Amino acid sequence: MTAAAVEATQPEAAVATPSLARRTLSVFARNKLALLGAVLLVGLIAFCFLGPLIHHTDQVHTDLSQANLAPGSAGHPLGTTDLGYDMLGRLMYGGQTSLEVGLAAGLLATLFGTVYGAVAGYFGGWVDAAMMRITDAALAIPALFLLVVVAAIITPSKPVLILIIASVAWLSPARLIRGEALALRSRDYIHAMRLMGGGGSRAVFQHIVPNAIGTVIVNATFQIADAILYVAYLSFLGLSIPPPAADWGSMLSSGITYTQVGYWWLIFPPGIAIVLVVAAFNFIGDGLRDAFDVRLQKN
Amino acid sequence: MGLRKNRIRGPVAALLAAVLGVGLLSGCGPKSSAVTELGATGGTKVEGGTATMALPPAATPNWIFPIGAPGYLATYNSSIQNLLYPLLFNPEQKGDKLSMESPGNLADGMPVYSDGNKEVTVKLKKGYDWSDGKPVTASDVEFWFDLIRANKKDWGGYSPGLLPDNVKSFDVLDAHTFRLRLDRSYNPDWFTNNTLQYFKPLPEHAWNPDHEDPKKVFARLTAHGKQLSKFATDPLWKTIAGPWRIERWTTNGEVSLVPNKKYSGPDKPHLDRVVFKPFTTADSEFNVLRAGGVDYGYIPPSVMAQSKKFKEMGYRIDPWEGWAITYIVLNFNSPTAGPMLRQLYIRQALQHLIDQKEISKVVWQGSAAPTRGPVPASLLPKDPYPFDPAAAKQLLTDHGWVMRDGVMRCAQPGEGDGQCGKGIKKGQRLKLELLSQSGSTETSNTMQVMKSAMSKVGIDFEIRQQPLNTVLGTTVPCKETDAACKSWQMGFFGSQGSWYFPPAPSGETLFATNAPSNMGNWSDPKTDQLVKATEYSGDPAAMREYAQYVADQVPVLWTPNPAYQVSVIRNDLRGVGQNPTLSLAPQDWYFVKKGGEGK
Numbered sequence: 001m002t003a004a005a006v007e008a009t010q011p012e013a014a015v016a017t018p019s020l021a022r023r024t025l026s027v028f029a030r031n032k033l034a035l036l037g038a039v040l041l042v043g044l045i046a047f048c049f050l051g052p053l054i055h056h057t058d059q060v061h062t063d064l065s066q067a068n069l070a071p072g073s074a075g076h077p078l079g080t081t082d083l084g085y086d087m088l089g090r091l092m093y094g095g096q097t098s099l100e101v102g103l104a105a106g107l108l109a110t111l112f113g114t115v116y117g118a119v120a121g122y123f124g125g126w127v128d129a130a131m132m133r134i135t136d137a138a139l140a141i142p143a144l145f146l147l148v149v150v151a152a153i154i155t156p157s158k159p160v161l162i163l164i165i166a167s168v169a170w171l172s173p174a175r176l177i178r179g180e181a182l183a184l185r186s187r188d189y190i191h192a193m194r195l196m197g198g199g200g201s202r203a204v205f206q207h208i209v210p211n212a213i214g215t216v217i218v219n220a221t222f223q224i225a226d227a228i229l230y231v232a233y234l235s236f237l238g239l240s241i242p243p244p245a246a247d248w249g250s251m252l253s254s255g256i257t258y259t260q261v262g263y264w265w266l267i268f269p270p271g272i273a274i275v276l277v278v279a280a281f282n283f284i285g286d287g288l289r290d291a292f293d294v295r296l297q298k299n
Numbered sequence: 300m301g302l303r304k305n306r307i308r309g310p311v312a313a314l315l316a317a318v319l320g321v322g323l324l325s326g327c328g329p330k331s332s333a334v335t336e337l338g339a340t341g342g343t344k345v346e347g348g349t350a351t352m353a354l355p356p357a358a359t360p361n362w363i364f365p366i367g368a369p370g371y372l373a374t375y376n377s378s379i380q381n382l383l384y385p386l387l388f389n390p391e392q393k394g395d396k397l398s399m400e401s402p403g404n405l406a407d408g409m410p411v412y413s414d415g416n417k418e419v420t421v422k423l424k425k426g427y428d429w430s431d432g433k434p435v436t437a438s439d440v441e442f443w444f445d446l447i448r449a450n451k452k453d454w455g456g457y458s459p460g461l462l463p464d465n466v467k468s469f470d471v472l473d474a475h476t477f478r479l480r481l482d483r484s485y486n487p488d489w490f491t492n493n494t495l496q497y498f499k500p501l502p503e504h505a506w507n508p509d510h511e512d513p514k515k516v517f518a519r520l521t522a523h524g525k526q527l528s529k530f531a532t533d534p535l536w537k538t539i540a541g542p543w544r545i546e547r548w549t550t551n552g553e554v555s556l557v558p559n560k561k562y563s564g565p566d567k568p569h570l571d572r573v574v575f576k577p578f579t580t581a582d583s584e585f586n587v588l589r590a591g592g593v594d595y596g597y598i599p600p601s602v603m604a605q606s607k608k609f610k611e612m613g614y615r616i617d618p619w620e621g622w623a624i625t626y627i628v629l630n631f632n633s634p635t636a637g638p639m640l641r642q643l644y645i646r647q648a649l650q651h652l653i654d655q656k657e658i659s660k661v662v663w664q665g666s667a668a669p670t671r672g673p674v675p676a677s678l679l680p681k682d683p684y685p686f687d688p689a690a691a692k693q694l695l696t697d698h699g700w701v702m703r704d705g706v707m708r709c710a711q712p713g714e715g716d717g718q719c720g721k722g723i724k725k726g727q728r729l730k731l732e733l734l735s736q737s738g739s740t741e742t743s744n745t746m747q748v749m750k751s752a753m754s755k756v757g758i759d760f761e762i763r764q765q766p767l768n769t770v771l772g773t774t775v776p777c778k779e780t781d782a783a784c785k786s787w788q789m790g791f792f793g794s795q796g797s798w799y800f801p802p803a804p805s806g807e808t809l810f811a812t813n814a815p816s817n818m819g820n821w822s823d824p825k826t827d828q829l830v831k832a833t834e835y836s837g838d839p840a841a842m843r844e845y846a847q848y849v850a851d852q853v854p855v856l857w858t859p860n861p862a863y864q865v866s867v868i869r870n871d872l873r874g875v876g877q878n879p880t881l882s883l884a885p886q887d888w889y890f891v892k893k894g895g896e897g898k
Contacts, residue, residue, distance in 0.1 A: 062751040064654070064661040082601075082662070083744055155763050242762050243747045257740045260602045 027291040034287020040280035044273070048095035057089025060244050068258075071265050079265040082254065090246055091269050097247035099277070101158060101231045105165035106224030112166065113173030113223075114216050118208045120174070121181025123200060132178065135171050143168040147234055156234070156241050165230045173219045180212040214292030221285030225278045232274050248274050342873055342891025349572040350872055350888055353588065353596035355795075355864065356581045359552025363536055363545075364524030365499060366446060366517075372455040374799075378883040379554060379575065382543040383536070385564075387421065387440065387498045388491065390622075390802040390880045395677035397622060397802040397879065399491050403566060405435065405500065405540075407475070410491055416484040416837065421495070423475040429502050430539050430561045437477040439500030442507065444469050446520075447497075449513035453521070458808055458815055462494050486837050492803035505538035542568050542886040552577035556885070569874075569889035594872050597864040600741055603664040613870050618666045618862035622804070622879035623796035625670050626855035627733065627789050628819040632779040636731055636788035638722025644694045645720075645729075646853040650684035651691035652752040659859040662744045667859035672850025674804040674842070676860065683850050684857075692756040700729060700757075707757035730759040732788045734773060737764035739794040745858065746791070767792060774818050789856075790818065795863055799881065805833040806845065810854055821854040 028034055063084035071079040071087075078087035120131040150164045181204075184190065190207055209216070234240060235249025248270040255266030354360070354375055362371035365384040389401040400409060407422040427435040447454045448463040456462070468480040481490070507516045523535050530536060530548035537544070542562045547555040554575040558568040576593060578584035588596040591612075598609070598616070606616045629640045639645050655669035671679040699711025699719045707729040709719040719727070735746050746762045753760040765773075774790030777783045791797075798809060798816070808814045811830045812822040829845035832838070850857075868875055874887040 060751070061755065062748045064657045064748060067661050082740075083747055242764065243743070244750070254740060254743075257599065257601045260598075260608070261604045 024291040027293070028287045031287040031290055033283045034290075037280040037283025037287065040276055041284065044095065044277050044280065045099065048092050048099055051092040052089065055086075055089055055092070057086040057093075059085055059089055059093045059246070062244075068263060078269060079263075081251075081266060082258065082263075085246075087265055087269065090251060091248075091273060094246040094248050094251050094270065095273060095277075097158065097241065097245060098228055098231050098249070098274070101161050101165070101247070102224050102228030102277075104162045105169060105227035105230070106220060108162060108166040109169035109227065110173050110216060110220040110223045113170035113219075114177045114209060114212070115204070116170065117174040117177030117179075118181045118204045118212070119200075121178040122185050122204050122208050124182070124185070128178070132175075135174050138168075139171050143230075144233060147230060148237060148239065156239060158241060161231065161234070161241065165227050165234075169223055169227055169230070173216070173223060176215060176219055177209075177212055180215055181208045184208050184211055214288075218285050218289040218292065221281045221288060225281035225285070228274065228277055228281070342871070344569065344873075345890045345892055346569055347571045348890045349574060350570050350595060350885065350890075351574040351576055351593045352883075352885075353584045353593045354552065354575050354577045355597075356578055356584065359577050360548070360554050360575065361527055361552065362524060363530045363548070364520050365501060366443070366450075366520075367455040368453060368521060368524070369455040374881045375575070378881065379556075381499075381541070381882060382556060382885070383539040383541045383545070383559075384499055384501060385541045386496065387423070387500075388495050389882065390492070390496065390878070392879055395675075397492070399496070399802060403564075403884065410487075410495060412487045412490075416487055416490075417481050418478060419481065419487075419490065419495075420472070420476065420478045421498070423500075425475055426563055427540060428561065428563045429505070430537065430544070430559055431502075431505065432561070433502070433504050434474070435500050435540050436474045437471045438474075439503050440477055440498055441469050441471055442503035443499055443501045445513045446501070446517050450517040453517065456497060461807070462497060465494070484835060486833065486835055486841070488837075488839075489803045489805060489834050493801040493805065496801055500540065502538040502540070506535065542566060543573070546572065558886075566884075566886045568886040570885065573885040573888070588867060594869040595875065596867050598867050600664045600666040600861070600865055603666060603865060609867055614867045615870055617866045617868060617875075617877065619864050619866045619877040619881075620668075620879060621796050621799050621860075621863040621881060622675055622802070623799045623860055623863070624673065624675060624804075625667075625793035625797045625858050625860040627791045627793075627858055628774050628797075628855055629821075630774070630777070630784065630788050630790070630819050631822070632777055632781075632784045632820045633788045634779055634785055637779065638720065639727075639729065639731070640788070641722070642698070642720040643852065644698050646856070647684055648691040648694040648756070649731075649753070649758070649856055650853050651687045651694070652756065652758070653749055653856060653858060654686040654752060655682070655857070655859050656686065658745050658748055662748065663741050663859060663861055666865050667741075667861040670857040670860045672846050672857065673806055673810060673854075674846040675800070678804065678842075679846055679850060683847075684853070686752075688752060688756055695729070695756065702757045705754070705757060706730070706759050728759060729757065730761070732761040732763060733791060734763050734765060734770055734787045734789065735791040736767040736770045736794055738766065741861065742791070742794045767794075776813075776818055776820055778820075791858070793858065794861065796860055802880065803833070803842075804846075805842065806830045806849065807834060810849055819855060823852065823854070826852065826854070 066076075066080050066084035067082055069076050069080040071077060073079060076086050076088070078091065080087055081090060116131065120128045146168055147164060154160055154164070156164075185203075185208070190203055193203060193207060231247055232249030232252065235247050236253040240247055240250040251270035252267065252274070255263065255270065258266055358373065358375045360375050360379055362368065362376040363380060363383075365380045367377060385403070385405050387404060387406040388399040389403050390397045390399055391401040405423055405427060407424045411420045412418065413420065423435065423437060423440070429435060444463065444466070447457075451457045451463055465482050465485070466479050467482050470478045470480070472478055506520060520535070523529075523533055526533065527548070527550050531545045539559055542559055542564060543556040544559045545554070546557040547553070556573050557571065578587070581597075581599060584593070584596055585598060587593055588598070589612075603616065609616055629646070631637050631640055633640070659665065659667040659669055668676055669682060670676060671682045695707055697717065699709060699713075699717055700707040701710040709723050709725055709727045711718045712723055712725040713719070714721045733746065736742060743764065750760045750762055770790055770792045773783075773787050774792065775783065806814075806826070807830050808816045810817060810821055810826050812827050826849055829841070829848055832841040833845050863881060866877060871891050872888060873891055874889050876884060876887060878884070
């Protein structure tokens with residue numbers, strides 16, 4: 001999330017926005033890990049989405065005559081897979097799926113969780129009690145178990161994968177934002193809005209959510225990181241999008257088959273890519289959390 | 300800070316550990332001292348020792364009563380039963396064929412056919428006793444026959460019209476001879492191979508001393524057969540005639556056998572004990588194998604490239620090839636795909652797009668071999684539809700299909716020459732969906748290679764992977780109007796081979812109309828006629844004609860036939876013959892001296 005986007009979602013601070021944005025950016029820039037995360041993420045996105053424009057490969061048709069070539073083979077800097085796909089090209093292609101599904105599922109979970117938590121926290125009373133008991137009950141079911149069951153019943157596709165991951169990931173932001181909403185609902189500007197006849201939806205969408213935006217953005221980065229891991233988990237368990245589609249988790253899973261044979265190039269590249277992208281989102285999240293911390297901005 | 304720690308420590312650290320762990324595993328496996336490879340036989344025999352054999356993943360022996368109930372017919376059950384209650388005839392590999400002439404037979408020589416092959420006489424070897432000292436007689440075989448005749452619907456091996464329906468009478472001629480009167484004339488080879496293979500004596504004097512009604516006895520024995528925890532202690536199962544007796548049988552499926560000291564046959568065990576060890580997954584078995592926890596286990600085909608490593612660890616690698624074929628079932632009654640699959644030219648085109656040789660060599664690392672037709676490949680001279688994408692495309696374009704947007708569409712509907720065929724509409728896409736079993740990298744890769752080849756000629760081939768039990772439960776015979784018939788078009792359940800034959804690989808249960816295992820609803824009068832000929836005619840050409848015709852008709856898509864398992868056997872364990880019918884003979888196993896010492 002850019003500073004401009006943050007700015008746009010903070011209507012209450014309209015007058016102080018330029019300096020707030022600058023201060024936020026300045027704190028973010030002082031966090032070296034956060035900067036490293038941002039660089040890593042941009043690099044990985046460029047690698048996955050722009051890389052195929054430079055390194056052309058066929059990721060649809062298999063070629064058994066080129067199977068399991070070691071890195072450095074002609075035309076295959078990172079070697080080939082057990083079906084003859086170019087490994088470097090597959091890493092780019094698989095990364096597209098992992099990033100797309102991870103981003104979409106993480107953002108969807110954050111969006112739904114934010115609205116759900118804000119509604120529960122603002123209205124309070126029996127509405128809050130009922131909504132939060134539903135959340136608690138859903139949290140009691142192990143997410144991975146639920147994902148495996150659902151993915152085994154439904155043939156996964158990109159939209160399906162996004163929906164099933166988001167359906168278990170929204171619980172954490174919901175609880176987090178509900179806590180924020182409980183604190184915000186007693187602020188003077190909310191009382192003033194009510195006295196002027198403002199309704200619940202106005203309070204939630206124009207006051208509670210915008211004022212909790214720092215928490216929402218930070219949480220979104222972690223949600224995306226988790227969603228990418230969920231994609232990897234599911235793919236590793238064989239519940240990925242059917243071939244020839246690929247993602248880093250399924251690449252890692254099929255590479256593990258060749259652990260004993262020493263085909264390291266089937267294992268390390270997707271494994272390291274997952275670690276890097278998840279670490280990048282976590283570093284950015286930490287940086288943003290510090291950037292939105294008013295105390296750090298004052299220093 | 301709490302947020303940061305939770306988020307980073309958990310998933311990232313776990314993945315780092317996983318990636319690094321895999322790296323360590325790939326380079327730093329346990330190494331045992333090298334053992335000189337001595338081959339499967341020879342060496343200085345050492346009497347005694349315990350051999351541990353790994354059972355297939357998720358296989359838990361759970362049935363001891365030697366008449367298999369439906370649902371208890373798994374090979375590991377019958378293999379163990381036959382070590383306690385031996386068969387009259389045992390199949391043995393002789394060259395490319397199976398023969399029922401085995402030294403381990405309880406029968407004395409081969410059966411004698413008479414009266415135009417309507418009567419068969421079988422003699423038992425003399426001198427075989429039950430463990431309680433009573434002789435094994437023809438009446439014991441009659442006892443077994445009475446049990447299955449009176450309870451045929453509760454016997455898992457029953458197919459209507461076959462045993463016991465095809466035997467009109469069972470006559471005991473003397474203590475060691477019996478004669479069967481058949482309902483018609485049969486091909487003697489077929490009858491010996493596919494019917495007499497079931498016959499075995501059971502201890503009537505111990506199990507039915509009061510000569511009760513067979514139904515009542517069967518119910519009592521079945522009730523005992525369900526008491527898994529008592530298999531090793533129940534006195535009923537202690538009267539045996541085979542070379543082994545049960546020492547231990549745990550509820551999780553671990554079975555330990557020790558020699559039957561009163562065994563009167565010639566092939567007495569050399570080992571002190573043989574243990575069959577269950578594993579929940581192939582991975583867990585592999586880990587135990589690497590740690591030296593089993594003497595006779597298996598590895599995934601992908602590891603075959605590392606055979607040197609296992610040789611250094613003191614093992615030999617020996618793929619266990621089954622008497623089997625592997626195929627993709629085609630649902631001819633599918634409302635959507637049926638009209639396309641019923642066209643011979645489409646089936647031929649699909650078959651031309653399966654590169655069985657390369658898939659066997661690369662994907663299965665040489666542990667699979669092409670299937671050529673409805674019988675094991677060694678019985679057919681050549682592959683009628685070798686890999687040839689150009690021929691496949693030609694077949695489609697010759698029948699009115701044109702490529703549009705990368706997919707073949709029917710441009711010439713109708714039933715005439717050069718037209719798509721009955722039931723195929725104008726503009727219809729050549730789109731097929733395969734329901735394939737999950738959990739096997741090799742199977743998944745095989746299907747990907749097929750999908751790739753099909754997409755090149757414009758066939759939209761979708762793969763849906765589901766667990767094996769789901770696939771088996773879905774790909775069942777159905778009628779076009781059944782809801783169940785709409786749920787699948789093509790099915791694959793052959794990661795360890797689709798169909799294991801009895802010694803005569805005939806098609807009465809597989810490709811005959813309404814046969815119990817004719818999952819795809821194939822129905823063709825000529826196939827039925829040729830199947831009958833293999834059953835009834837004594838002409839050796841009948842089997843060849845049946846095999847060639849069905850191979851040409853492609854009622855299923857023939858795919859590479861994988862080994863039952865890629866066995867890994869300790870070098871100092873010898874005498875291990877891997878029977879293509881998957882039967883076991885641990886009485887032949889023995890250890891040899893290793894570095895001057897026995898095990």
